[in-house]
Amino acid sequence: MDSTPRGNRLHIAIFGRRNAGKSSLINALTNQDIAVVSHVPGTTTDPVYKAMEILPVGPVVIIDTAGIDDTGQLGELRVQRSLEVLNKADLVLLVMDAGAGLSEFEQDIVSRCQTKKLPVVAVLNKTDQYPVNQQQVDEIKEKLALEPVAVSALTGTGISELKIAIIKAAPPAWDDQTIVGDLLNPGDVAVLVVPIDLAAPKGRLILPQVQTIRDILDHDAMAYVVKERELKECIASLNKKPRIVITDSQAFLKADADTPPDVLLTSFSILFARYKGDLETLVAGAKAIEKLKPGDKVLIAEACTHHRMEDDIGTVKIPRWLRQIVGGDLDFHWCSGHRFPADLSEYKLVVHCGSCMINRREMLSRIMQVQQAGVPIVNYGVCIAYVQGILRRALSPFPVLQEMLDDLD
Structure with missing residues (x-):
């Protein structure tokens, strides 16, 4: 994950008024002391980009921004630089102090995001200090058309729910990952062990097998497809050893016995555990x-x-x-x-x-x-x-x- 290019990471921009707890929320999401936290409003000045991983969301870039209510000539410049972040973000977390109420600043950000078709997750922070009431929730629903997630960055309450909300709100393209292509170099050989599945319609392979074959071809590698009893003969007939053997999980023992120890071995299901989960x-x-x-x-x-x-x-x-x-x-x-x-x-x-x-x-x-x-x-x-x-x-x-x-x- 550390080597994931920044362009392939989900870019999450954190917006909110000064002292809403944006930096504290970043630390809670990543379970690390990454962002500087201070009770002094305006601690964060220019947008700060941090490449990291949020489990189980995956590799992301967190963009910490200045308070959208910053004042003065310098403050206005900071706000403008923060708003420019909307051109780079895939998703916006709008952080609100549960004790401060809704303002025109939040409404403005949501309006800008709607114009840019950016998904927004509303976050009510500091619930350890200010319990959330239904009237507050209804106001956010009415004026922002968002269902807020109540959290406490200090205690960690609601952080799991926030991660789920991030996953659900993320744009469709964020999870475009390879199934096996990142494990292969152009010209590599992958042997796929595919027992004939009686549950699949006649003349067809099951979906994970088809998707894996396509992913191999997309990465300029070669795919050989065999039944479990043909694996050993297939490997012996190749001019070079395959890079990887991918088997149906139900043929694991047979595939393990017939795959040389210096050849990678896994299953479709394990690859999909990484690809989908x-x-x-x-x-x-x-x-x-x-x-x-x-x-x-x-x-x-x-x-x-x-x-x-x-x-x-x-x-x-x-x-x-x-x-x-x-x-x-x-x-x-x-x-x-x-x-x-x-x-x-x-x-x-x-x-x-x-x-x-x-x-x-x-x-x-x-x-x-x-x-x-x-x-x-x-x-x-x-x-x-x-x-x-x-x-x-x-x-x-x-x-x-x-x-x-x-x-x-």
């Missing part, structure tokens, strides 16, 4: 599997609805593998499509599908919702690799996550 969180959640006990509630969530096969991965195979790990029965619950439980507090683990049918912001929102409930979450590919004892091998394209996994042991 937060792979680091999902890998960390795998450690919760070994802590499960008989009778624990486990949610298996799928983002699509499909015809269930006799040996279905979500309803049959994963439950069977988890029971074997636990040594007893578990209380399984299932949800599919756009339905996702509001109350997750009773679950000990959430196992989510590869999320190929939902966009990244919805998947990240689900991850955040699960985290808020204090529940670990994994996805199918991570779960399968873990229960089969090859998760570290399946993370070979991501050495930082391998190290993280080792640290969790």
Whole structure:
């Protein structure tokens, strides 16, 4: 993430009146003391650009601006420079002091953003000092046409909800990421292990496989597609070793056995965990599997609805593998499509599908919702690799996550 070009980062501009707590909010969002915080109004002068990462949003550029109510000749110049930031921002956080009320300054910023078609998230800060009342919320809804997110940058209250709001409000292009292309150089070979999926219509591959092939071709690499029993022969027939083998998670053990140790190995589902969600969180959640006990509630969530096969991965195979790990029965619950439980507090683990049918912001929102409930979450590919004892091998394209996994042991 540190090497992500600034142009590929989501640019979030922080606007608000002096002493509304903009800098404190930046520190709360990043969980770092990055911005200078002072009770003296006008501490921030010219716009300050900070490249950083906000989990699970990803790589961003935070633009800290001067107070939009700055006064005097110098203050007017600062405001003008701040307003120029609107030409560079992808999203605006409009920070308001919960104890100060609404003013024409906030209305002006929202009007400018509407003209530029910039998404805005309204933030009511300092709620630890000034409890939010419904009249205040209704006024913001009426005059700004925004649903405010109540937070306290000091205590951290509401910061998770704010991250969800950022994900939902971000423009469509912000999450244009590669599936595997950043792991390949032009001319590299990627071998895709694709068991024939009986659940897929005849003559078609499933969506993640098609998208991965396209991503490989877009990055001027070559894709070989084989069934699991043909992998070893395919690798032996190549003039050079493939850069990576990408397998269906259900063929992990066979692919692991037939892939040379110096060739990267992972699965479509793990790649999509990174592409659509937060792979680091999902890998960390795998450690919760070994802590499960008989009778624990486990949610298996799928983002699509499909015809269930006799040996279905979500309803049959994963439950069977988890029971074997636990040594007893578990209380399984299932949800599919756009339905996702509001109350997750009773679950000990959430196992989510590869999320190929939902966009990244919805998947990240689900991850955040699960985290808020204090529940670990994994996805199918991570779960399968873990229960089969090859998760570290399946993370070979991501050495930082391998190290993280080792640290969790």
